[in-house]
Amino acid sequence: MAEEQAQQSRTVTIDGSEYKLADLSDNARQQLVNLRAADAEIQRLERQLAMARTARQAYARVLQGELSSE
Template sequence: MAQEKAQVITIDDQEYNVSDLSESARSQVVNLRVTDQEIQRLNHQLAIAQTARTAYANALKAELPEKKTH
């Protein structure tokens, strides 16, 4: 049988075994992890949107009539 490694989290440079935390504290750890995952997902979405915006801006520039210079 495989030995389970204790989950440790670090908060403000202090390490804590998750199993030693209260149920409420463990719930907050889960909330933080879910929130971090959502932030990461949103950052990826933002990167996609920024890339698309750049492509659209470049496509628009290619469609604009050339300005005559005097």
């Protein structure tokens, strides 16, 4: 019972307006799931991009060292 009440009182804020999850349509809840999945994928890709940029900087430093020693 307590879990059911907690589920009904959960809210989400969208564009500054607060909505009870229980009041959203099935489609709206699915779109919220999709939005959260897209946000998680963006975060994952941003971390991957940061690693690639760091590697690129290291490769550029090594290349500069090679070119200056010739």
